Amino acid sequence: xxxxxxxxxxxxRFNKGTAFTLQEREDYGLxxxxxxxxxxxxxxxxxxxxNLRNKTRHIDKYLFLTALQKRNERVFYRILLENIEEMMPLxxxxxxxxxxxxxxxxxxxxxxxxxxxQDRGNIANAxxxxxxxxxxxxxxxxxxxxxxxxxxxxxGMGIPIGKLTLYCACAGIDPAHCLPIMVDLGTENEALRTDxxxxxxxxxxxxxxxxxxxxAEFCQAVQDVFPQALLQFEDFATPNAIALLERYRDKQLCFxxxxxxxxxxxxxxxxxxxxINGKRISDMRFMFLGAGSAATGIGELLVKAxxxxxxxxxxxxxxxxxxxxxxxxxxxxxxxxxxxxPFAADLPAMDAAxxxxxxxxxxxxxxxxxxxxxxxxxxxxxxxxxxRPAIFALSNPTAxxxxxxxxxxxxxxxxxxxxxxxxxxxxxxxxxxxxxxxGNNAYIFPGLGLGVLLSGATRINxxxxxxxxxxxxxCVEQTQIDAGCxxxxxxxxxxxxxxxxVAVAKTAEKAGYLPAPLALDFADHxxxxxxxxxx
Ligand SMILES: O=C([O-])CC(=O)C(=O)O
Ligand SMILES: [Mg+2]
Numbered sequence: 237x238x239x240x241x242x243x244x245x246x247x248x249r250f251n252k253g254t255a256f257t258l259q260e261r262e263d264y265g266l267x268x269x270x271x272x273x274x275x276x277x278x279x280x281x282x283x284x285x286x287n288l289r290n291k292t293r294h295i296d297k298y299l300f301l302t303a304l305q306k307r308n309e310r311v312f313y314r315i316l317l318e319n320i321e322e323m324m325p326l327x328x329x330x331x332x333x334x335x336x337x338x339x340x341x342x343x344x345x346x347x348x349x350x351x352x353x354q355d356r357g358n359i360a361n362a363x364x365x366x367x368x369x370x371x372x373x374x375x376x377x378x379x380x381x382x383x384x385x386x387x388x389x390x391x392g393m394g395i396p397i398g399k400l401t402l403y404c405a406c407a408g409i410d411p412a413h414c415l416p417i418m419v420d421l422g423t424e425n426e427a428l429r430t431d432x433x434x435x436x437x438x439x440x441x442x443x444x445x446x447x448x449x450x451x452a453e454f455c456q457a458v459q460d461v462f463p464q465a466l467l468q469f470e471d472f473a474t475p476n477a478i479a480l481l482e483r484y485r486d487k488q489l490c491f492x493x494x495x496x497x498x499x500x501x502x503x504x505x506x507x508x509x510x511x512i513n514g515k516r517i518s519d520m521r522f523m524f525l526g527a528g529s530a531a532t533g534i535g536e537l538l539v540k541a542x543x544x545x546x547x548x549x550x551x552x553x554x555x556x557x558x559x560x561x562x563x564x565x566x567x568x569x570x571x572x573x574x575x576x577x578p579f580a581a582d583l584p585a586m587d588a589a590x591x592x593x594x595x596x597x598x599x600x601x602x603x604x605x606x607x608x609x610x611x612x613x614x615x616x617x618x619x620x621x622x623x624r625p626a627i628f629a630l631s632n633p634t635a636x637x638x639x640x641x642x643x644x645x646x647x648x649x650x651x652x653x654x655x656x657x658x659x660x661x662x663x664x665x666x667x668x669x670x671x672x673x674x675g676n677n678a679y680i681f682p683g684l685g686l687g688v689l690l691s692g693a694t695r696i697n698x699x700x701x702x703x704x705x706x707x708x709x710x711c712v713e714q715t716q717i718d719a720g721c722x723x724x725x726x727x728x729x730x731x732x733x734x735x736x737x738v739a740v741a742k743t744a745e746k747a748g749y750l751p752a753p754l755a756l757d758f759a760d761h762x763x764x765x766x767x768x769x770x771x
Contacts, residue, residue, distance in 0.1 A: 240265040248309040249412065252771055255280055277771050280311045285319070294331045299342060301327055302335075305401070306345050309411055313769035316405040320726045323405075328678065329658045330633030332398040333383050339391035340433045347397055348416035350390065352437050356450055360457040371462040372413035372689050375399045375493075376454075378421055380441065380473040381528075384605030384636035387473075389423030390436030395471050399493070399681070407682030407733035408766025409689065415462070419454060421447060447476070455484055466688050466696075468493050468681065474529040478575050489688070491696045495533030497677030497684070498603070498657075500701040500708075501723075502534045502628060503541055505655045505675045506599065507709035508722035512653050513624045515598065518545040520555065523597035525588060525638060526604030527558040527565055530630070532575045534601060540698050541705075557581045557595050560604075564591040592617050599626040602638025606631070610639035615647035626653040628675055634658040641672035655722050671716070673723035680704050682729070683736025690762055691741035693749045700743045707739035708732065730766065737762045 244264050245251055252260075254275040261267045275283075284304055291297050301323070305312040316323045325331060335342070355362050379392030396416030403409045421442040423429060429438045442450065458467050467490040469480055481492040491497070506517060513520075522538065524531045535556050542552035558565045558579050564587070565572070567580040583594060592600070592614055600618060602610055610629060618625040625648070629638040634656075641660035644652040650665050655675035663670045684704050688696060711724045711732045724732050738759045745754050755761060 238264075241269065245269060248306050248312075251308050252277075252310070253280065253308055255771060277311060277314065280308070281315050281318070284311060284315060288315075294326060295334050295338065295342075297326045298331045298335050303344070306347070310769040310771060313405060313411070313767070316401075317730070317769065320405065320729060324402075324678070324726055325659050327401050327405075328398050329383060329676065330635065332394050333385055333633035333635075335398075336382050336388050336391050336394040337385065339388075339394050340428075340431065340435045343433075343435060348393065348418065350393070350418050350420060351454065352390075352420040353422070353439075353442055353450070356453060359453050360460050363457055363461040366415055368412055368415070370413060371415045371465050373400065373403060373409060373468070373685055374415045374417055374458060374462065374465050375468045375470050376417040376419060377469075377471045378419045378476065379423065379436075379471065380476065381494075381605075382471050383632040384607075385633075386605075387423050387425045387441075389425055389428045389434070390418050390420040391428065391434070392471060393418040399468070399470060402678050403682045403685055404767055405682075406678060406729045407686040407737065408730055408768070409682070409686055410767045413689070415465070419451070421450065448479075451476075451480060455488060455490075459488055466490065466685055468685070470494065474573075474575070477529040486695070489694055489696070491684075492529070492533075493677050493681050495529045496537070496696070496698075496701050497681045498530045498630065499533040499537035500680045500684075500705045501675050501677045502601065502630065503537050503702065503705035504679065504708035505628060505673060505722040506538070506626065507705060508673075508712045508717065509599070509626045509653045511712075511714075511717050512720075513598070513622075513626070516545055518542040518547045518552065518555075520598040521595060522556045522599045522601060523588075523592060523595055524556070524558040525600070525602045525609055526606070526631070527560040527573070527576045527579075528603065528605075529575065531558060531601070531603040532579065534603065535579055537698060537701060537705075541702055544702070553579060554582075557583075557591060557597070559588040559591060561606075563587040589614060589617070596621045597625075598622050599628070602627075602629045602631060604631055604638060605636055606638065607636045608639065610644075612643070612647045615639070615644060615652065619648050619651050624651055624653055626655075628655045630655075630657040630675060632657045632676075634660065641670070644672075645670050653720060653722065669719065671719040671721040673716075673721040674726075675723060679708055679723055679729070679732065680736065683707075683733035684740050686733055686762065686766075687737030687740030688744070690737060690765055691744055691754060691758070692751045693741065693744035694751075695744075695747070695749050697744075697747055697749075699747060700740045703739040703743040704736045707736045711735060734759075734762050734766065 375396035382388040382392040400414040422439040644654040
């Protein structure tokens with residue numbers, strides 16, 4: 237179908253706006269519909285950037301960019317690609333957190349699929365209404381644990397949209413292949429249920445067997461309607477996140493980004509940290525604040541990575557401890573969740589501060605969603621034990637980080653190796669500039685997805701996540717490490733993602749997940765396939 241006239245001008249994928257040449261205007265029935273001057277794409281970008289930078293509130297910048305994405309996709313992505321450090325915090329964390337909180341009030345055009353309880357029995361039909369037929373990548377959320385912000389119901393749709401935007405910008409996946417989905421099975425957020433503008437189901441969440449049956453129909457519908465698609469679970473609350481991953485990881489092409497993507501990016505940061513503290517992963521002890529699916533997901537991948545270095549699983553597990561709101565998770569606890577049980581410490585019950593003194597970790601990892609729980613006295617205690625302790629404050633958005641970059645550097649007198657989930661600016665301390673690395677899964681999932689899509693891998697396993705982490709860690713230049721930064725600069729993200737894609741595909745091949753051997757020039761193929769938003 238050849239689009240013409242207003243249909244073309246209102247189609248964000250093909251619209252070039254004032255950049256349509258006079259010949260194109262004639263060919264596509266656009267004559268008279270545009271001002272006479274023909275712009276270049278560069279001029280269009282400059283115009284948009286000027287407008288964007290005139291706005292002061294981040295949420296207004298987010299809304300401007302979202303509108304641009306819906307008007308002219310190629311200008312949008314070129315702006316992202318060529319200004320990635322400025323744009324990432326606007327289209328993703330931290331601004332995407334506020335965008336979700338205000339999703340309903342700011343709702344303009346629909347994007348993606350909304351599948352709710354009333355669609356049960358009919359989910360495949362609903363998915364079939366999506367206009368793109370060649371969907372390869374789906375990000376789905378049920379909105380119950382949006383970043384560290386809790387249950388945002390269907391307002392959480394900002395997350396699947398934002399994650400897919402990053403796939404396109406960071407890895408170069410074609411936007412035509414991407415589908416964001418909100419499965420709306422209610423919300424426990426009372427404020428939302430009584431908010432007159434809320435657009436989701438105003439009931440308590442469906443739970444138990446009904447939930448499982450609904451998700452089973454959903455996953456089957458994805459396979460039926462989009463048989464080639466990789467399904468990414470995002471921001472589900474811990475019990476459902478773990479159960480869905482366990483149920484589907486061996487049955488269909490899927491992964492959970494909060495569990496597996498976060499684990500891989502944390503492992504990458506820890507591998508990079510070994511270049512500073514001179515240890516091996518299996519030499520280190522790790523204490524977690526938080527015991528949700530992200531925390532134990534990191535724990536499980538770390539155990540695998542430690543075993544690869546030659547220690548036993550039992551030994552590896554004994555080098556990890558977890559804390560939740562009740563303190564250290566110990567074996568004598570009455571109620572242990574299934575995912576935390578394998579990590580329960582053989583120690584008496586105590587609070588996190590005491591656990592830190594008793595366990596003497598090299599690394600403190602915050603994955604709790606609770607801002608400020610890494611305290612000055614904890615950081616000082618860590619520094620009394622180790623020369624260069626690592627502190628990862630992974631909760632998102634920035635305001636939910638367990639401590640700030642500045643606190644970590646100041647409290648540790650510049651000794652802490654720090655990384656955070658959401659971005660922090662560089663910190664000047666006693667004449668040294670520290671660059672905090674952003675240990676965000678955005679470094680992993682785009683490249684992982686690209687590798688899976690282009691290789692035709694049928695499953696995602698832990699070895700692929702470890703390969704992605706090793707590859708990411710190897711991308712960090714020594715100059716970055718010297719500035720205390722454990723991740724490569726975002727400006728390299730496309731090339732980093734291409735490298736991760738190749739590493740992941742090779743590991744998938746070893747696992748027997750590929751339909752055919754990788755071509756010798758697969759690495760070139762990856763780069764040639766990366767989406768280019770230039771006209
Ligand atoms: O979105 C992010 O920045 C990382 C993430 O998956 C989460 O916090 O749930
Ligand atoms: Mg997430």
